[in-house]
Amino acid sequence: MRLSIVKRQEPLPGGSFFILAGALVFSLSISALLLALQGKSALGGLYVLWHGAFGAGYALVDTILKSVPIYLCGLGVAVAFRMQIWNIGAEGQFAMGAVGATWAALTFPEAPAALVLPLMFACAALAGGAFAFIPAWLKTRLKVNEIISTLMLNYIAILFLDYLVYGPWKEKRSFGFPMTAQFSDAAVIGGIGGSRLHWGLVVCVLAGILVFVMLRFTRLGFELKASGSAARASRYARMPYDALVWTVMAICGALAGTAGLIETSATVNRLQPSVMAGYGYTAIVVAWLARLNPLTIALAAFFLAGLRVGVENLQLELQVPAAFGNIMEGLILLSVLAGQFFQTYRIALRRRAG
Secondary structure: OEEEEEEOOOOOOOHHHHHHHHHHHHHHHHHHHHHHHOOOOHHHHHHHHHHHHHOOHHHHHHHHHHHHHHHHHHHHHHHHHHOOOOOOOHHHHHHHHHHHHHHHHHHOOOOOHHHHHHHHHHHHHHHHHHHHHHHHHHHHHHOOOHHHHHHHHHHHHHHHHHHHHHOOOOOOOOOOOOOOOOOOHHHOOOEOOOOOOEOHHHHHHHHHHHHHHHHHHOHHHHHHHHHHHOHHHHHHOOOOHHHHHHHHHHHHHHHHHHHHHHHHHHHHOOOOHHHOOOHHHHHHHHHHHOOOOHHHHHHHHHHHHHHHHHHHHHHHHHOOOOOHHHHHHHHHHHHHHHHHHHHHEEEEEEOOOO
16 A cells, blocks of 8 residues: 545635634644643643733734734735735835835925825835836846845845934934834824724725725736736737736735835834834735635734734733744644645555556
8 A cells, every 4th residue: 555646636625714724723733832842831822822812902903903014915915926926025015115105204294194194105105116116127027036036125125224214314312212203193194083993994995995806807807817827828818928017016015015104104103123023924924824815815914913912912921932923823824835735636545556
């Protein structure tokens, strides 16, 4: 008898649900084991994690707020991945969007909200989109692998942000801390009805609807899917492949840049290094968990945002390392990717010949 891999004639019924559920159970089980190895209560630790993310009103609001930038970045990444353009640069595009929005806020500190907020949105989207256009141009003109170029550009964008807050834009009264001056009230995205929830949530809803409609009901969406499935065939059909690459990267960069604006304006109210919390990298996990579906990306973003908030609670209650959340994210992604194998293939026992 020997084991062999056999391709299924049809995908496993309900495979997506079972794969996701199994991946979550597996990854949470390993996380509980890691807590036990540190001398912590495994079940108690998971309860602290859940309660810190979803069990109280204040924690739930924190989870929703953290899901906003993750959702926008994940939405952009999903658009690029739909065409099989592997944009790993949402983190850098997020940083450039934050820089663009900050420039507008600092340059026009006396402008009313009706002028400065639209300008900040425009600058953030243009900065993120233009930065994403660089690897798109390198791919189409010089055949540079976009995984490498987008990943390397992340470091350039983050270090550029650091240069600004440590140098030209540093607030003189910050007591040595790297940060800009606080934005004017007009440049701050306010709360909804006086709550901690801000109007960035509405931006998320509108962006999700627009991307869903674009991918499902427009010619552009069809061309993206067709080009991603067969690039050579799309060129043969005279689809503008290079222009499509530029378009999806610009859209992804604009969405990530908008996320940078919202985090900088609504949450921090100024530019400082702490805005770079790895949301662009988490967005990659979110896009894969949601299978690139704009509607389910919201659920995946909410779940992983809750994971971040819950791990912060774990740090306070059980003194676990900050890297524990990154370990859990990695376990979830690897478990989902490994589980997708069984949706297409199955393992069979076969008798040896002779």
